Amino acid sequence: xxxxxxxxxxxIVASSLFQQLTSAYQEVETTNExxxxxSLRQGAYAHFEQAGFPTVKHEDWKYTNIHHLVNKTYVxxxxxxxxxxxxxxxxxxxxxxxxxxxxxxxxxLAFSSLDDEVGxxxxxxxxxxxxxxxxxHFAQHADKTGSAMVALNTALYTSGIYLSVPKNKVVSKPIxxxxxxxxxxxxxxxxxxLYILEANAEAEIIESFITLDNTASNLHNKVxxxxxxxxxxxxxxxxxxxxxxxxxxxxxxxxxxxxxxxxNYNCNFPGVAFVRNDINVRLDAENVESHLYGVNLLADKQLxxxxxxxxxxxxxxESYEWYKNIPQDEATxxxxxxxxxxxxAQKTNAFQQNNNMLIGDKxxxxxxxxxxxxxDDVKCSHGCTMGQFDxxxxxxxxxxxIGEESARVLLVHAFAFDVTSRFSNDAVRAYVEDxxxxxxxx
Amino acid sequence: MLKISNLxxxxxxxxxxxxxxxxxxxxxxxAIMGPNGAGKSTLGNVLAGRDSYxxxxxxxxxxxxxxxxxxxxxxxxxxxxxxxxxxxxxxxVSNINFLKTAVNDIREYKGLPPIEAKEFLQLVKExxxxxxxxxxxxxxxxxxxxxxxxxxxxxxxxxxxxxxKLAILDETDSGLDIDALRIVANGVNQLRSQDNAFVVITxxxxxxxxxxxDFVHVLYDGRIVKTGPxxxxxxxxxxxxxxxxxxxxxxx
Numbered sequence: 001x002x003x004x005x006x007x008x009x010x011x012i013v014a015s016s017l018f019q020q021l022t023s024a025y026q027e028v029e030t031t032n033e034x035x036x037x038x039s040l041r042q043g044a045y046a047h048f049e050q051a052g053f054p055t056v057k058h059e060d061w062k063y064t065n066i067h068h069l070v071n072k073t074y075v076x077x078x079x080x081x082x083x084x085x086x087x088x089x090x091x092x093x094x095x096x097x098x099x100x101x102x103x104x105x106x107x108x109l110a111f112s113s114l115d116d117e118v119g120x121x122x123x124x125x126x127x128x129x130x131x132x133x134x135x136x137h138f139a140q141h142a143d144k145t146g147s148a149m150v151a152l153n154t155a156l157y158t159s160g161i162y163l164s165v166p167k168n169k170v171v172s173k174p175i176x177x178x179x180x181x182x183x184x185x186x187x188x189x190x191x192x193x194l195y196i197l198e199a200n201a202e203a204e205i206i207e208s209f210i211t212l213d214n215t216a217s218n219l220h221n222k223v224x225x226x227x228x229x230x231x232x233x234x235x236x237x238x239x240x241x242x243x244x245x246x247x248x249x250x251x252x253x254x255x256x257x258x259x260x261x262x263x264n265y266n267c268n269f270p271g272v273a274f275v276r277n278d279i280n281v282r283l284d285a286e287n288v289e290s291h292l293y294g295v296n297l298l299a300d301k302q303l304x305x306x307x308x309x310x311x312x313x314x315x316x317x318e319s320y321e322w323y324k325n326i327p328q329d330e331a332t333x334x335x336x337x338x339x340x341x342x343x344x345a346q347k348t349n350a351f352q353q354n355n356n357m358l359i360g361d362k363x364x365x366x367x368x369x370x371x372x373x374x375x376d377d378v379k380c381s382h383g384c385t386m387g388q389f390d391x392x393x394x395x396x397x398x399x400x401x402i403g404e405e406s407a408r409v410l411l412v413h414a415f416a417f418d419v420t421s422r423f424s425n426d427a428v429r430a431y432v433e434d435x436x437x438x439x440x441x442x
Numbered sequence: 443m444l445k446i447s448n449l450x451x452x453x454x455x456x457x458x459x460x461x462x463x464x465x466x467x468x469x470x471x472x473a474i475m476g477p478n479g480a481g482k483s484t485l486g487n488v489l490a491g492r493d494s495y496x497x498x499x500x501x502x503x504x505x506x507x508x509x510x511x512x513x514x515x516x517x518x519x520x521x522x523x524x525x526x527x528x529x530x531x532x533x534x535v536s537n538i539n540f541l542k543t544a545v546n547d548i549r550e551y552k553g554l555p556p557i558e559a560k561e562f563l564q565l566v567k568e569x570x571x572x573x574x575x576x577x578x579x580x581x582x583x584x585x586x587x588x589x590x591x592x593x594x595x596x597x598x599x600x601x602x603x604x605x606x607k608l609a610i611l612d613e614t615d616s617g618l619d620i621d622a623l624r625i626v627a628n629g630v631n632q633l634r635s636q637d638n639a640f641v642v643i644t645x646x647x648x649x650x651x652x653x654x655x656d657f658v659h660v661l662y663d664g665r666i667v668k669t670g671p672x673x674x675x676x677x678x679x680x681x682x683x684x685x686x687x688x689x690x691x692x693x694x
Contacts, residue, residue: 390530390532391493392530393530393532395490395492395493395514396526396529396530396532397532397535397540397544398491398513398514398515398518399490399491399514399515399517399518399523399524399526400518400523400540400544400600400604401515401518401519401544401547401548401551401604402515402540402543402544402547403515403547404513404515406543406547407515410532410535410539410540410543411532411535413534413535414532414533414534414535414583415534416534417533417534417535418534
């Protein structure tokens with residue numbers, strides 16, 4: 001498959017996304033951007049150009065082949081019709097939330113209810129260049145990982161959300177960010193987000209990923225950088241509800257300073273074809289707390305890969321990570337959890353657990369818990385389990401009159417309970433439990 | 443109420459039940475005793491419909507309804523209850539939620555609407571007392587971290603909640619101290635009526651001091667070889683099971 005690329009000089013036929021991106025970058029180079037941004041883009045592009053797309057030869061991508069996703073062409077900046085978008089697929093019963101909508105990674109629509117939140121700034125990332133936080137933090141965290149996909153995003157992101165919560169502000173209700181994919185053109189989108197919580201600020205962000213009906217195949221490379229100042233608290237949900245035309249590569253980099261709390265709840269459901277999440281938290285001060293939770297119920301031929309890094313850089317911090325994977329049919333779940341405890345990070349308390357329940361003879365799980373400890377006075381644990389339906393438990397429930405379907409749902413809920421019971425938001429918890437039940441029925 | 447005719451069943455190709463006959467009428471309590479390996483627990487599991495047990499011959503009717511072709515849940519909905527010898531621990535499923543699902547699934551099968559929340563809680567409160575079960579236990583995860591006695595009391599609590607026609611108690615006395623045994627037996631005695639029946643599977647006569655059976659059957663090598671009044675249990679306690687070999691040979 002090939003697509004036409006037009007740049008200032010000539011029209012060439014591209015046979016791969018890589019070629020398309022090369023041309024796109026040459027175009028961006030000629031635009032009138034701030035020198036800060038320009039130099040960031042240059043450095044990032046050089047890195048990506050040299051590294052290329054990750055392949056299965058990279059240890060971090062061993063089980064997650066993106067060749068089929070990038071060895072084709074896409075429309076890069078597709079025209080999008082943003083009139084009359086049906087957002088109902090993102091509705092969460094009983095949830096009262098502010099809404100921000102991002103369409104094909106291109107358009108940001110913020111609903112006016114956010115104006116009531118005094119001091120909270122929400123704008124598109126393109127318009128945030130003058131913000132102090134942007135200048136201080138943009139591309140200062142995620143890019144340090146050396147990830148080629150992050151570099152590609154920095155070089156060529158087109159839109160995204162800038163959100164800042166001022167000092168001492170507690171956002172009165174959750175902010176739901178709806179990422180919509182739509183349109184009949186196959187597109188590649190790169191979104192870039194930056195969320196800042198100043199000292200003592202508190203917020204809850206719920207990100208829902210949906211695909212409208214009849215959407216052509218689409219690939220996303222999203223990067224989100226999050227900075228939590230002293231004593232800030234963020235509850236952060238990812239609800240992946242896209243359909244099987246969608247593929248997502250998401251990088252989340254969280255930078256935490258003292259007494260801050262970051263909780264991530266990462267939920268993936270049947271539908272979306274491919275997901276790769278990198279969620280990294282850097283605990284760069286004392287008394288930081290981070291929690292990473294995951295529930296991944298998969299079906300068909302889905303692949304969902306969650307890579308996490310918990311980086312204990314300073315003493316007296318606590319991290320807690322628990323991922324539950326339930327692959328059905330021919331689905332594949334990948335989990336890689338790295339915990340670093342740096343030399344300085346004495347009195348660290350780090351917990352990690354990954355449990356897998358395989359349903360379906362052809363489902364697969366690749367899991368790799370990793371601990372690297374350079375300090376000597378720490379408490380760390382990690383572990384993983386593999387299992388199937390407990391037939392004795394199933395029979396016990398059925399012998400009490402509970403139908404086989406309901407019994408399976410009860411048992412999967414029970415399996416996910418260690419994670420879902422920790423959700424900070426009851427409406428989201430009920431919603432996720434319902435999605436689990438539905439995901440099992442199909 | 444229950445009519446078992448010529449029941450043959452095997453596990454992993456090994457024949458365990460070899461032509462078992464048993465008839466239980468409403469209002470009756472039957473005790474089934476017998477040595478290890480006679481097929482006592484197999485009987486309970488076969489009746490409840492556990493997958494790994496294969497019925498090769500025979501018929502089981504509950505009020506005229508053939509149970510053997512039914513799924514375990516439909517047997518339960520028809521009014522059969524098996525109190526497990528080893529109740530399963532299921533962390534993450536609350537006792538109450540589990541019971542509510544069971545009660546409502548059974549009601550749905552019978553064409554009844556779901557139980558009202560208030561009525562359900564009232565029922566829980568009332569039935570808890572039967573087995574001296576605290577609200578704390580009722581609200582915990584199903585059997586998780588329960589002692590042996592608490593698990594067995596929970597079985598009887600579930601029995602009380604589901605109100606089956608026919609209850610099979612599979613070695614409910616095993617692992618119970620004398621106090622727990624008394625509580626469990628008390629619960630059963632309060633639940634018995636002219637409309638239901640109990641089959642009590644046990645190794646020991648001890649339980650039958652508390653739950654007085656109408657009949658005692660001796661299961662030996664996959665068949666009932668002897669049936670008698672409650673005094674038969676005492677005789678077995680005294681003489682053991684060895685003498686049955688002769689009875690069995692005579693019968694054969």
